[in-house]
Amino acid sequence: MSTPNLHMILLAIFATFAVSTRCNMNQSPHGVALFIFGDSLADAGTNNYINTTSYFKANFYPYGETFFHYPTGRPSNGRLTVDFIAEYAKLPFIPPYVRLQEHGFMGGANFAGGGAGALVDTFQGLVSNLHMQLKQMEELEKILRKELGNEKAKTIISEGVYFICIGSNDYVARVADNPTPFQSISMEDYVGMGIYEVGGRKFAVMGVGQIGCVPGMRSSTRNGSCSDEVNKLAKLHNTALTAILPKLESQLQGFKYSYFDFYTALSE
Numbered sequence: 001m002s003t004p005n006l007h008m009i010l011l012a013i014f015a016t017f018a019v020s021t022r023c024n025m026n027q028s029p030h031g032v033a034l035f036i037f038g039d040s041l042a043d044a045g046t047n048n049y050i051n052t053t054s055y056f057k058a059n060f061y062p063y064g065e066t067f068f069h070y071p072t073g074r075p076s077n078g079r080l081t082v083d084f085i086a087e088y089a090k091l092p093f094i095p096p097y098v099r100l101q102e103h104g105f106m107g108g109a110n111f112a113g114g115g116a117g118a119l120v121d122t123f124q125g126l127v128s129n130l131h132m133q134l135k136q137m138e139e140l141e142k143i144l145r146k147e148l149g150n151e152k153a154k155t156i157i158s159e160g161v162y163f164i165c166i167g168s169n170d171y172v173a174r175v176a177d178n179p180t181p182f183q184s185i186s187m188e189d190y191v192g193m194g195i196y197e198v199g200g201r202k203f204a205v206m207g208v209g210q211i212g213c214v215p216g217m218r219s220s221t222r223n224g225s226c227s228d229e230v231n232k233l234a235k236l237h238n239t240a241l242t243a244i245l246p247k248l249e250s251q252l253q254g255f256k257y258s259y260f261d262f263y264t265a266l267s268e
Helices: 003-013 015-023 082-090 099-104 130-146 150-159 168-172 184-198 228-251 262-268
Strands: 034-038 108-110 161-165 200-207 256-260
Touching: 034 082, 034 150, 082 161, 099 108, 099 130, 108 130, 130 150, 130 184, 168 228, 200 228, 228 256, 228 262
Parallel strands: 034 108, 034 161, 161 200, 200 256
Antiparallel strands: none
């Protein structure tokens, strides 16, 4: 599958978000807000501003060469999935939360950081894990309440869409030592409920892709092929995740979600 076709699938999956944005332009300066949580698949430059190693940064060539024409910190040659979603929804590119003071609130906030995991001890001390990202969301809620007032802030948060793509690094960081399933799903469940408690209601969740086929994993196999064991972990993760989402929908009033099967899309 070509990259443009994959982007079209992603845009179709999140069409509901785009429609909601156009119908609620009075909810924030740029329409319905987009709040992004995750790892390098959604990192718009967070790791440029934290104390970490070059391994977790993308602020050098050839990153950014095809669209921005300079390295923005995105682990990509151009835009990310969340950038395409923002464009389609007529939002600006959502900047990293760590640059909030520099840019102000611009249609949402991007908390994602390369290397992040759902588990606290995944690359601990080097990345902004999902627990930290949730804490930042809580901080942002307080900032919005202070600057915009309780009612306006409540509307922005409750009408916003929460995009979550996380989990790959929890397996990659451990598979060499202990190639068994890990309990990162319970952490994602916790984070989903944490965002719900802050006021979030609309969630866009992306499953884990074929992490056994990324270069770092293929280099560890004898013939450079994909690691079937690691891919099995990804499938287990996605199975558990898709089982949790409908449970949350039934337990939490107003909870709505859209799930994107990244594993199948990537394999095609």
